[in-house]
Amino acid sequence: MYPQNPPEPGFGEHKNPHEQVPPPYVPQSGYAPQSGYPQAYGYPASSPGLKPDNYLAWSIVSTIMCCWPMGIPAIVFASRVDSAWIRGDYLGAHEASRKARGWTIASAVTGGVFILGYIAIIALSMVASS
Numbered sequence: 001m002y003p004q005n006p007p008e009p010g011f012g013e014h015k016n017p018h019e020q021v022p023p024p025y026v027p028q029s030g031y032a033p034q035s036g037y038p039q040a041y042g043y044p045a046s047s048p049g050l051k052p053d054n055y056l057a058w059s060i061v062s063t064i065m066c067c068w069p070m071g072i073p074a075i076v077f078a079s080r081v082d083s084a085w086i087r088g089d090y091l092g093a094h095e096a097s098r099k100a101r102g103w104t105i106a107s108a109v110t111g112g113v114f115i116l117g118y119i120a121i122i123a124l125s126m127v128a129s130s
Contacts, residue, residue: 048090052097054081059104066111074103 056078063071077100084093 048085048088051085052081052094053101054078054097055100055104056081059100059107062104062107062111067107067114070103070107070110074100074107077103 055074059071059074059078063075077096080096081093081100084090084096
């Protein structure tokens with residue numbers, strides 16, 4: 001006769017038929033993840049929702065009228081929103097939109113501070129010269 005090999009671990013073992021095994025998790029119909037949690041990188045979002053605003057017009061206006069060093073990154077991030085959305089990178093589109101908004105606001109605030117400072121210097125020099 002042929003020699004018998006020892007059984008592999010788990011081979012031939014029988015489970016207790018009376019053992020309670022929890023059923024596998026099956027999400028209920030209509031289940032959706034809670035909002036506020038970002039989608040993991042590399043995985044497409046299951047529900048993209050609404051396309052985020054790209055703030056392109058605002059970033060161009062703030063660049064021209066306020067502070068161009070901060071307006072240039074605003075334009076760059078604003079231009080990335082639509083291309084990321086079309087690629088299906090919904091998280092990237094939302095992130096680019098958030099950065100475009102931040103740089104646009106920073107450009108507008110910085111430009112406003114410089115303009116108010118310039119007006120204050122002109123007004124003080126006019127008062128001092130009279």
